[in-house]
Amino acid sequence: MAVERSFVMVKPDGVQRGLVGEVIRRLERRGLKLVAAKFMRVPRELAEKHYEALKDKPFFPGLIDFITSGPVLAMVWEGPGAISVIRNTMGATDPAKASPGTIRADFALDVSRNVVHGSDSPETAEREIALWFRPEELVSYDRSVDGWIAEEK
Numbered sequence: 001m002a003v004e005r006s007f008v009m010v011k012p013d014g015v016q017r018g019l020v021g022e023v024i025r026r027l028e029r030r031g032l033k034l035v036a037a038k039f040m041r042v043p044r045e046l047a048e049k050h051y052e053a054l055k056d057k058p059f060f061p062g063l064i065d066f067i068t069s070g071p072v073l074a075m076v077w078e079g080p081g082a083i084s085v086i087r088n089t090m091g092a093t094d095p096a097k098a099s100p101g102t103i104r105a106d107f108a109l110d111v112s113r114n115v116v117h118g119s120d121s122p123e124t125a126e127r128e129i130a131l132w133f134r135p136e137e138l139v140s141y142d143r144s145v146d147g148w149i150a151e152e153k
Contacts, residue, residue: 001080001150005035005138006119007128008077008086012070014115019107020073023116026089026103027077031149036076036129036138042068049131059112066112074132080150083125086118
């Protein structure tokens, strides 16, 4: 499985509910490596660029209002198959359809307040990471535990 990077954001509802540590804990326990993080308020322009694929949807204005309503934790995670691993750890976008034990099943009730966002493909991950982080903000490093998490290819 190829090592990938993925963008993850703890949304304003997750920050307000004190779930930042829980999200980080779950991703670290899966074996993923945190390579960038910033706690911030999302400027409206960045929110609109991030969600531009949804701009024609009727919920777009509310989504932008929500994501800019409070601070978020923007992160980049790395690991073998990181994108699918993160998506599976988060659970389905609609918490009512999320598998038990996932972040969204455990901590969310509503699709518009589902705690966390994660890239859905390598192309999306590349685009989102470039939107939120400058290249020099991504930290590459080795961990002694990596060989115990996944076989090196």
